[in-house]
Amino acid sequence: MEYDFKSIESKWQAYWAAHKTFKAVEDASKPKYYVLDMFPYPSGAGLHVGHPLGYIASDIYSRYKRLKGFNVLHPMGYDAFGLPAEQYAIQTGQHPEKTTSENIARYRGQLDRIGFSYDWDRELRTCDPAYYKWTQWAFLKMFDSWYDPAAGKARPVSELVARIEKEGYEDVTPEVWATASDKEKSDILMRYRIAYQGETSVNWCEGLGTVLANDEVKDGLSVRGGFPVEQKKMTQWQLRVSAYAERLLESLDRLDWSDSLKEMQRNWIGRSDGTEVVFETICDGRRKPVTIFTTRVDTIFGVTFMVLAPESELVDELASADRKQAVAEYIKEVKKKTERERIAETRSVTGVFAGSYGINPLTGEQIPIWISEYVLAGYGTGAIMAVPAHDSRDYAFARKFELPIVPIIEGCDVSEESFDAKEGKMCNSGFLNGMDVKQAIEAAKDYVEEKGLGRRKTNYRLRDAIFSRQRYWGEPFPIYYKDGIPCPVSEEDLPLTLPEISSYKPTGEAPLARAKDWKYKGDPLETSTMPGFAGSSAYYLRYMDPQNDNALVSREADEYWRSVDLYVGGTEHATGHLIYSRFWNKFLFDLGYVCEDEPFRKLVNQGMIQGRSNFVYRIVGTNTFVSEGLRKDYETTEIHVDVNIVYNDKLDLDAFRAWRPEFADAEFILEDGEYRCGWAIEKMSKSMYNVVNPDLVCDTYGADTLRLYEMFLGPVEQSKPWDTKGIDGVNRFLKKFWRLFYNKSEWLVSDEKATPEELKVLHKLIGKEQEDIENFSYNTTISAFMIAVNDLTALKCSKREVLEPLVVLLCPFAPHITEELWERLGHEGSVAYASFPEFIPALAAEDNVTYPVQFNGKMRFTVDLPRSASPAEVEAAVRANDSTSKYVGEQQIVKVIVVPGRIVNIVVK
RNA sequence: GCCCGAGUGGCGGAAUGGUAGACGCGAUGGACUCAAAAUCCAUUGUCCCUUAAAGGCGUGGGGGUUCGAGUCCCCCCUCGGGCACCA
Numbered sequence: 001m002e003y004d005f006k007s008i009e010s011k012w013q014a015y016w017a018a019h020k021t022f023k024a025v026e027d028a029s030k031p032k033y034y035v036l037d038m039f040p041y042p043s044g045a046g047l048h049v050g051h052p053l054g055y056i057a058s059d060i061y062s063r064y065k066r067l068k069g070f071n072v073l074h075p076m077g078y079d080a081f082g083l084p085a086e087q088y089a090i091q092t093g094q095h096p097e098k099t100t101s102e103n104i105a106r107y108r109g110q111l112d113r114i115g116f117s118y119d120w121d122r123e124l125r126t127c128d129p130a131y132y133k134w135t136q137w138a139f140l141k142m143f144d145s146w147y148d149p150a151a152g153k154a155r156p157v158s159e160l161v162a163r164i165e166k167e168g169y170e171d172v173t174p175e176v177w178a179t180a181s182d183k184e185k186s187d188i189l190m191r192y193r194i195a196y197q198g199e200t201s202v203n204w205c206e207g208l209g210t211v212l213a214n215d216e217v218k219d220g221l222s223v224r225g226g227f228p229v230e231q232k233k234m235t236q237w238q239l240r241v242s243a244y245a246e247r248l249l250e251s252l253d254r255l256d257w258s259d260s261l262k263e264m265q266r267n268w269i270g271r272s273d274g275t276e277v278v279f280e281t282i283c284d285g286r287r288k289p290v291t292i293f294t295t296r297v298d299t300i301f302g303v304t305f306m307v308l309a310p311e312s313e314l315v316d317e318l319a320s321a322d323r324k325q326a327v328a329e330y331i332k333e334v335k336k337k338t339e340r341e342r343i344a345e346t347r348s349v350t351g352v353f354a355g356s357y358g359i360n361p362l363t364g365e366q367i368p369i370w371i372s373e374y375v376l377a378g379y380g381t382g383a384i385m386a387v388p389a390h391d392s393r394d395y396a397f398a399r400k401f402e403l404p405i406v407p408i409i410e411g412c413d414v415s416e417e418s419f420d421a422k423e424g425k426m427c428n429s430g431f432l433n434g435m436d437v438k439q440a441i442e443a444a445k446d447y448v449e450e451k452g453l454g455r456r457k458t459n460y461r462l463r464d465a466i467f468s469r470q471r472y473w474g475e476p477f478p479i480y481y482k483d484g485i486p487c488p489v490s491e492e493d494l495p496l497t498l499p500e501i502s503s504y505k506p507t508g509e510a511p512l513a514r515a516k517d518w519k520y521k522g523d524p525l526e527t528s529t530m531p532g533f534a535g536s537s538a539y540y541l542r543y544m545d546p547q548n549d550n551a552l553v554s555r556e557a558d559e560y561w562r563s564v565d566l567y568v569g570g571t572e573h574a575t576g577h578l579i580y581s582r583f584w585n586k587f588l589f590d591l592g593y594v595c596e597d598e599p600f601r602k603l604v605n606q607g608m609i610q611g612r613s614n615f616v617y618r619i620v621g622t623n624t625f626v627s628e629g630l631r632k633d634y635e636t637t638e639i640h641v642d643v644n645i646v647y648n649d650k651l652d653l654d655a656f657r658a659w660r661p662e663f664a665d666a667e668f669i670l671e672d673g674e675y676r677c678g679w680a681i682e683k684m685s686k687s688m689y690n691v692v693n694p695d696l697v698c699d700t701y702g703a704d705t706l707r708l709y710e711m712f713l714g715p716v717e718q719s720k721p722w723d724t725k726g727i728d729g730v731n732r733f734l735k736k737f738w739r740l741f742y743n744k745s746e747w748l749v750s751d752e753k754a755t756p757e758e759l760k761v762l763h764k765l766i767g768k769e770q771e772d773i774e775n776f777s778y779n780t781t782i783s784a785f786m787i788a789v790n791d792l793t794a795l796k797c798s799k800r801e802v803l804e805p806l807v808v809l810l811c812p813f814a815p816h817i818t819e820e821l822w823e824r825l826g827h828e829g830s831v832a833y834a835s836f837p838e839f840i841p842a843l844a845a846e847d848n849v850t851y852p853v854q855f856n857g858k859m860r861f862t863v864d865l866p867r868s869a870s871p872a873e874v875e876a877a878v879r880a881n882d883s884t885s886k887y888v889g890e891q892q893i894v895k896v897i898v899v900p901g902r903i904v905n906i907v908v909k
Numbered sequence: 910g911c912c913c914g915a916g917u918g919g920c921g922g923a924a925u926g927g928u929a930g931a932c933g934c935g936a937u938g939g940a941c942u943c944a945a946a947a948u949c950c951a952u953u954g955u956c957c958c959u960u961a962a963a964g965g966c967g968u969g970g971g972g973g974u975u976c977g978a979g980u981c982c983c984c985c986c987u988c989g990g991g992c993a994c995c996a
Contacts, residue, residue: 260913267992379995461995729933783932907976
């Protein structure tokens with residue numbers, strides 16, 4: 001009987017669905033393991049072969065853990081709110097709900113074909129009101145909380161109010177509070193709430209008609225759609241993520257994530273330890289203290305000017321009467337530029353003199369104050385002290401505007417560029433003279449603090465997340481306005497469902513403003529909606545208890561599943577979703593809703609699958625195509641050709657003619673009787689015709705082959721091009737595996753006792769598999785399987801004692817074929833829950849290891865010894881070996897080095 | 910510019926400091942077959958050589974540590990990724 005993957009795969013997929021084989025139920029008698037994939041956004045294009053890479057890897061791990069006796073939670077769902085569905089709605093008038101449902105149905109079909117072991121009873125969609133009820137709930141909690149720096153965590157706002165009433169908080173005294181109007185109280189509390197409304201400089205994207213978060217913008221363009229983005233001051237809902245900066249940074253050390261990803265988050269959080277120093281300023285005779293932030297107070301004797309950000313509030317006060325106009329013109333210029341233009345200008349140096357002066361608190365020296373866009377309003381205090389000799393940006397500015405450059409490190413050359421390194425000895429620096437730079441930094445900080453000129457300060461680059469979007473397809477805010485004061489919708493009234501609107505077209509106002517009766521108890525509701533990351537920030541918690549209508553997750557479910565043990569997904573979420581989720585989780589942790597303060601204990605980033613495009617070469621002005629090897633002889637145009645009509649770089653001529661009408665009468669110049677295509681590695685995309693659909697691979701080779709092949713391609717973490725060249729190899733392996741059981745129609749499996757040699761084949765594999773799976777080294781595990789199957793084929797071994805464990809071992813990788821063989825071996829129930837240890841016979845004790853014996857590192861001969869032999873026994877055996885004396889001869893043995901089970905090296909003189 | 914990561918056959922890729930190139934693809938030769946497909950066997954880093962034996966050279970380049978380096982240390986080159994006026 002031949003291996004018929006088509007009937008096998010559909011049979012077992014139906015079986016799993018009917019028996020709910022992978023349904024996860026809390027079970028205190030078993031250790032739990034939570035494996036999660038980053039849920040997909042269901043786009044209209046469907047899945048391509050790149051998507052399942054991570055899903056296959058995590059599925060293998062889930063199945064492996066089940067075999068090891070764990071109770072595995074492995075759910076899947078859809079990140080279903082988002083811009084593309086809405087953009088499509090704008091074009092077609094179709095409700096995004098409809099498009100989204102259709103896309104989800106298509107995804108589900110594709111996922112099912114690959115044979116994943118998801119518990120589909122826990123499926124969730126972020127656009128489902130029953131789900132976003134909890135997104136809105138979390139927002140209400142954030143609205144009703146503030147970050148207490150003393151406690152180092154979020155607390156209910158009521159505690160803040162109590163504190164203000166009793167003793168005041170920061171600049172809010174009990175008296176101020178007592179006399180404040182409702183609006184004023186609301187404004188005061190808004191300054192502390194975790195979810196707050198505030199005016200800030202935002203990324204405004206005209207093309208999408210909405211604001212965007214920093215991680216949704218790249219190179220001045222929106223990540224979705226690639227529209228230009230500009231900075232604009234607007235009042236928006238924000239999440240006080242910055243309050244968690246230190247905790248987000250600090251707990252990174254406890255996570256089992258890749259170094260590169262942790263590093264990305266560290267950079268994004270951007271902790272920088274420095275000093276705030278107060279500089280007295282004079283403008284038209286008025287004096288005003290201005291605080292600056294610097295990490296290099298030690299260079300304060302080298303300060304020759306100060307710079308303000310154009311958006312800084314200080315600009316008005318520090319622009320002198322005679323410079324007012326010049327300053328205003330400069331600021332107008334800066335504002336006109338989009339973010340993209342600022343970047344495109346490759347750091348051109350611009351600026352204007354403000355007409356005022358600062359006084360260096362250490363030297364008393366008067367220095368000019370300038371305004372320049374190279375200083376950012378949003379970081380530090382929006383004002384800096386400039387030390388051109390030791391900062392390259394200040395240097396460029398000083399050179400352009402001919403400001404003095406004073407070096408303060410001995411022997412450094414600042415004639416061509418600044419000396420930024422933190423090394424050398426201080427000079428021209430008063431009491432710091434002679435000190436080493438590192439020493440001077442500390443000494444200067446101490447001095448400034450002692451003299452009351454400033455204080456140590458830690459700054460973070462991490463910004464609060466802008467949380468409103470002027471779009472339709474997202475979660476509505478549970479906020480209404482009573483007399484202009486934002487008020488929370490009552491928890492009992494959640495979910496606040498998305499209203500119907502007549503048209504999705506952007507008109508400059510938020511789409512919800514057009515909804516009829518968008519009111520709560522007669523008062524108008526907030527019209528912006530939440531961004532994409534809102535729904536994905538706590539979905540891993542919801543999977544633990546997806547049908548619960550009384551809580552995001554019940555305490556019991558949360559305490560059982562706790563947090564995600566293994567999270568698999570792409571690095572593209574490093575500074576978006578993965579930061580927001582950690583923030584969100586820590587917030588819920590602070591309020592006691594969840595029991596772990598980090599959501600994802602271990603994280604594996606799967607690489608991207610790039611496309612491998614194929615080209616044909618058309619001879620210019622003809623409809624004749626020349627094979628790749630012969631194209632040098634002609635003048636040709638390179639044309640992308642659909643990779644699905646190319647096999648191993650050889651073009652299917654008939655399929656090509658049928659591909660597009662203009663190629664129907666194409667002629668070919670062949671080499672060796674075939675048409676060879678050119679190729680290139682490019683991003684997988686429709687326009688390159690290099691998209692490979694997993695359905696097609698499942699049709700031709702089967703899901704098990706697809707799974708094995710994707711894993712065999714290389715390490716999971718690595719990006720690699722999709723190249724079907726090797727797919728026959730793994731398909732051959734599965735057929736060969738089948739032939740250990742079946743020869744034509746004959747069932748070969750016997751109950752005979754296995755020989756030591758046959759058992760050795762099995763044990764080699766077992767050792768390798770356990771070690772490799774834990775390291776996600778699936779490609780080498782598969783290699784080990786291939787070796788085992790080849791060896792057993794050569795030994796003509798079809799004994800149950802060997803094959804049964806082999807089926808169990810292979811089932812995480814190729815679940816369908818192993819399920820089928822398991823049944824044919826006479827077992828009841830799914831192989832997915834076969835117990836690993838039970839099917840692994842004990843290691844043969846007399847198992848020999850071959851030691852290579854080297855003399856001064858050169859291999860001379862080998863000795864066979866039991867694995868259990870001690871180094872001393874190995875050494876004795878080697879010394880007793882005839883060959884030893886032959887190779888050593890007259891030379892003296894200095895020492896014998898034995899690496900147990902591995903190698904013997906004899907050092908001779 | 911700064912911070913990570915990586916450079917190994919014709920290709921994808923293996924190697925806790927211990928026989929580099931596992932495994933797969935491709936290629937070449939052979940077996941089976943009327944033929945093809947499928948399957949099986951053999952060879953396949955490179956140089957010198959008719960062949961073989963034996964050997965030399967080989968993990969981006971240059972140094973170093975070690976009995977022994979793809980692996981560890983220093984310098985350089987190239988590629989990939991991230992951040993980018995963050996004071």
